[in-house]
Amino acid sequence: MTIQNDAEYQVGMSRLEALNSDNPAHLAEMEALGNALEAYEDSHGHAPVRPDSLVFRIERYMFEHRLKKQELAQLLGITNSRLSEVLNGKRAVNMDLGRRLYTKLQIPAEFVLMHA
Incomplete structure (x- = not known):
């Protein structure tokens, strides 16, 4: 299994999130998909998000509130x-988006300014 572009990468990430690791039938697919996603990330310069970054705070908010990107954008x-x-x-x-991050997501304004 190989991933050729960002669209396939996003589909793969969604599929990986949907699979249940408690189900033994999914383990082989999860491993193959995880390896393909990791290979794509390595070849396209994807890097882990630093825990003190603005992107991390935004993604954590999405995770905690179970929001998709489309819902957060809205x-x-x-x-x-x-x-x-x-x-x-x-x-x-x-500044406009920074203000929205502060008012809507309650990310501290000082943090937004320092990491924008």
Whole structure:
């Protein structure tokens, strides 16, 4: 199994999240999919998110509130593509988005300013 592009990567990540590790029937698929995802990440420069980063705080909020990217984008009043660009490090956080992160997600303003 190989992953060729970001679209396949996102589908693979969604599938991996949907699989249940308690089910022995899923273990082989999880291992193969995990290896393919890791190989894609290694070849395309994906790096783990630092725990003290703004991206980590945003992703943690999504996890804690069980939100998908689309739902978070809607909550913040921004487009899905803009949120994806911020989460992937392709776009910096501007003052408007920083204000929304502070008011909607309760990320401390000082933290937003220091990491934007």
